[in-house]
Amino acid sequence: MLKGSNIHKSFGDLEVLKGIDLEVAPSEVVVLVGVSGSGKSTLLRCFNFLERINKGTIEIDGQVIDPKKHKLSEIRAEVGMVFQHFNLFPHMTVLENVIEAPIIVKKMKKADAIVLGKQLLEKVGLSDKADVYPSKLSGGQKQRVAIARSLAMEPKVLLFDEPTSALDPELVGEVLAVMQQLAQEGMTMVVVTHEMKFAKEVADRVIMLDEGRIIESADPATFFENPSHERTKQFIQLVD
Amino acid sequence: MELIQTVFEVFLRTYPGFLEATLTTLKITAVALVLGTVLGLIFALMKISRSKILQTIANLYITIIRGTPLIVQIMFLYFGITSLIVLSGFWAGAIALGIHNGAYIAEIFRGAIQGIDKGQREASSSLGMTRSQSMRRIVFPQALKRSIPPLGNQFIITLKDSSLVYIISVPELFAMANREAAQSFQSLETYLVVGAYYLVLVMIFTYLLKLYENKLNVDK
Ligand SMILES: Nc1ncnc2c1ncn2[C@@H]1O[C@H](COP(=O)(O)OP(=O)(O)OP(=O)(O)O)[C@@H](O)[C@H]1O
Numbered sequence: 393m394l395k396g397s398n399i400h401k402s403f404g405d406l407e408v409l410k411g412i413d414l415e416v417a418p419s420e421v422v423v424l425v426g427v428s429g430s431g432k433s434t435l436l437r438c439f440n441f442l443e444r445i446n447k448g449t450i451e452i453d454g455q456v457i458d459p460k461k462h463k464l465s466e467i468r469a470e471v472g473m474v475f476q477h478f479n480l481f482p483h484m485t486v487l488e489n490v491i492e493a494p495i496i497v498k499k500m501k502k503a504d505a506i507v508l509g510k511q512l513l514e515k516v517g518l519s520d521k522a523d524v525y526p527s528k529l530s531g532g533q534k535q536r537v538a539i540a541r542s543l544a545m546e547p548k549v550l551l552f553d554e555p556t557s558a559l560d561p562e563l564v565g566e567v568l569a570v571m572q573q574l575a576q577e578g579m580t581m582v583v584v585t586h587e588m589k590f591a592k593e594v595a596d597r598v599i600m601l602d603e604g605r606i607i608e609s610a611d612p613a614t615f616f617e618n619p620s621h622e623r624t625k626q627f628i629q630l631v632d
Numbered sequence: 633m634e635l636i637q638t639v640f641e642v643f644l645r646t647y648p649g650f651l652e653a654t655l656t657t658l659k660i661t662a663v664a665l666v667l668g669t670v671l672g673l674i675f676a677l678m679k680i681s682r683s684k685i686l687q688t689i690a691n692l693y694i695t696i697i698r699g700t701p702l703i704v705q706i707m708f709l710y711f712g713i714t715s716l717i718v719l720s721g722f723w724a725g726a727i728a729l730g731i732h733n734g735a736y737i738a739e740i741f742r743g744a745i746q747g748i749d750k751g752q753r754e755a756s757s758s759l760g761m762t763r764s765q766s767m768r769r770i771v772f773p774q775a776l777k778r779s780i781p782p783l784g785n786q787f788i789i790t791l792k793d794s795s796l797v798y799i800i801s802v803p804e805l806f807a808m809a810n811r812e813a814a815q816s817f818q819s820l821e822t823y824l825v826v827g828a829y830y831l832v833l834v835m836i837f838t839y840l841l842k843l844y845e846n847k848l849n850v851d852k
């Protein structure tokens with residue numbers, strides 16, 4: 393589904409990703425953890441081609457993506473991304489946020505897009521908010537709209553970069569619930585999060601990133617009960 | 633007290649001519665603003681484009697216009713261009729004001745566009761929008777809204793700056809005032825009256841702008 397091989401990424405002299413190999417199977421939910429600065433966001437952004445990798449390859453559905461040959465906008469439409477700070481479009485209503493990309497990018501008919509948009513808003517529990525502007529929503533509601541907006545492009549993979557980190561604690565649950573539901577429906581997901589409960593309950597695999605390398609990759613039970621790397625043990629203690 | 637009376641007399645005597653001159657001032661301002669906005673948009677786009685050549689052209693324009701006095705630009709256009717093509721004082725003045733404004737409006741647009749959170753462009757890219765789609769649909773509408781207060785400010789400056797075209801004998805407010813003052817020897821009164829005309833115009837404009845801004849805030 394999504395495969396990165398030997399991914400290297402530097403910002404100037406700073407080497408942030410030092411050879412990442414990661415393959416995500418269809419319907420798999422991978423949770424990515426690691427201390428601040430370990431390169432989690434950078435890795436997600438590389439998978440979404442918001443950053444150009446310096447070395448290595450990224451494959452989607454078995455096809456190696458070459459930024460010089462492929463139209464990146466077309467690739468990005470297949471890899472959805474949910475951001476920490478939502479990044480909703482403030483000048484559009486909730487429904488307009490959701491149907492914008494299908495109409496503009498996929499050239500979907502507006503009437504069809506509205507039907508799809510309403511379905512998705514219902515899925516994330518926000519049917520009643522279709523016509524309000526994002527500024528009127530709580531953080532949890534904003535993030536659920538952002539998820540619906542990504543889903544509207546019917547991506548093959550959905551990347552989440554700390555989707556609940558900017559939320560008040562009491563709003564985290566509603567967003568995680570939507571993500572859990574997506575996982576159950578078979579969505580392929582890569583999730584950067586500090587919500588260890590989510591990792592334990594929803595992830596198929598937990599991966600620990602440390603200084604730009606993957607040092608641990610295991611099913612949640614093994615990852616949390618019996619990690620092989622000392623740094624992983626420290627990290628688990630730290631977040632517990 | 634006497635002053636108030638003579639000012640009032642001057643007002644009554646001059647208002648037919650001054651109202652006509654006000655119309656000319658408004659017309660020249662309107663043309664300058666339309667031209668300035670179009671130029672401003674073009675040069676702002678050039679400045680944020682990825683082409684070095686376009687960037688350089690835009691920078692050159694902005695530097696030259698902002699680095700030289702408006703009155704020099706007006707004289708240059710009127711006497712410089714009229715040696716090549718025939719241009720009335722009105723059009724020479726309006727075009728000079730428009731070109732002058734374009735440089736400032738370009739900076740207003742550029743600032744507003746670059747002030748839009750990077751996350752907006754990233755979100756639209758991640759949804760598969762191309763750079764131009766994301767500009768057109770996501771960045772510009774937000775930037776335009778943010779440009780309105782500084783644009784309003786620029787419009788007010790233009791209205792007042794239009795008085796400089798008196799130098800090429802456009803019969804606008806200030807030119808009329810000069811003529812009136814010279815003929816009547818009532819300089820004090822005349823300039824007070826003409827100042828009031830500008831003040832009232834600016835206040836009306838400020839009020840309209842406020843209404844518009846409030847409407848935008850309600851919409852959002
Ligand atoms: N655009 C950039 N330019 C320069 N350095 C960057 C850039 N983006 C990230 N970095 C650096 O790369 C390193 C990894 O950043 P990244 O955001 O991927 O970490 P992270 O694991 O997501 O951390 P956090 O948990 O704080 O979000 C950091 O040292 C960061 O300062």
Ligand SMILES: [Mg+2]
Binds near residue numbers: 432433554
């Ligand atoms: Mg991060």
